[in-house]
Amino acid sequence: MRSLGWLRLPLVVTYVFLYLPILVLVVLSFNASKQPFSWGGFSTKWYAELAGNADVLQGLGNTLIVALGATVLSTILGTLLAVGLHRHSRSSLLDAYALVPAILPDLVLGIGLLAFFTLVSMTLGLWSVLLAHVVFGMAFVTAVVRARLSQVDPSLEEASRDLGAGQVSTFFRITVPGLMPAIVAGALLVFTLSLDEFVIAFFTNGPSSPTLPIVIYSMVRFGVTPEINALASILMLVSFTAVISVQRLTRPTDTV
Template identity: 70%
Template sequence: MRRARLLYVPFWATFVFLYLPIAVLVVMSFNSGESAYTYEGFSLKWYGELAGDERVVKGLANTIIVAFGSTALATVLGTLLAVGLARYTRSKTLDALALMPAVLPDLVVGIGLLVFYSTIQLTLGLYSVVLAHAVFSMAFVAAVVRTRLTNADPSLEEASLDLGAGPVVTFMKITLPQLAPGIVAGALLAFTLSLDEFVIAFFTVGNSEQTLPIVIYSMVRFGVTPEINALASLLLLVSFTAVIAGQRLTKIGESERAPD
């Protein structure tokens, strides 16, 4: 029994190592002082400073545009990719290629996309970041939807086709409703990844536009301030909310498949 309890030590030590710095960051974002390292009292003034910082507001607007645009593209393409891999192909090679953007280093993906944009002479801007994030996030959406699809009941689709419905009608009225929890979970994951992503955006965005992670990077180069802590805390809140919502939707989908 004692030996079993000792196994929890590295488990909790890992959690403390991961989340204690995050907790400190959130606490310091409510610091009333000017220092990011010395807590002098509770205050919300740094959150107010964010609202008045034009650069931060512009970066946030760009990030939201990129996140929603790339999420829409990644969700549609990732869902179609998952359906194609699960229903129309049985190739492990294609499976590996479809998931490759998710396992490749961000630096490799960013440089590769930059070279590709330069080759086709595409002017960089927010739209280039949207396309880049869609390519990156599509693999994650496909993986989530694929998991949901493999556990869906194929007999419903077969019955729909036998009764005279075409492939499109069957997909829209039979397959798509079964995949809805997985699609929404994948979309939330894609949104979170795009919201926080820095490396790919750094290589594919133009000089005239900056996303919020790039703005944070440029601010951190001159030192960490409580304003940066407040900004990072808000991003953490959005990210955690999206991840938890996606996890809940996945569990709802699993409970629907569970036998009575």
């Protein structure tokens, strides 16, 4: 902070602008009063009421199904794509195409996927949302794992093959353990993005299987209640935990 000089003031203002509304939301989630800006004392009853809200529980179940499925599939496919691009391609165009789903605006990707599902006559529901989340999740995993691959010593794989190990054995015993921090970080990143994603799910979901962000959107249309504040606080806690974990797992390690 000392080295920033006069830049400290706009930096502090920016952080206050970004995080003060979040802090207010978390504080109001413990407000005993139903009035948004009338403090009625400290209470955790809104968190307890979430457990009895059938719509929220249904949305949470659908979201967890999609997020966990998208995390598993995106991690596997994204890791394989990153390894394939790193070993067998030197084309910057292919690298760019692999990351396009992560760069495209959610609105464009959602409309494009909806048009594709309609073209192939696919019924919209959790399966369509799952496939849509895999599309952009795979791109994030590829980017994270690809960055890690540049730090892996290729001589370890060569030594493994020289000692008689096959390609498959070398991949699972040498390559995967070396990439594990990036793989876990990519998986956490996909889980967080899928958990909070609204726009793509809104376009690719059916009417009978709403995800949690869609449920929150339907509740917010009638006003922000303390239940929504409590639910948003829980989601932010999960997201912050996952993001911090990703940041720690992807830190550059000192090499000897």
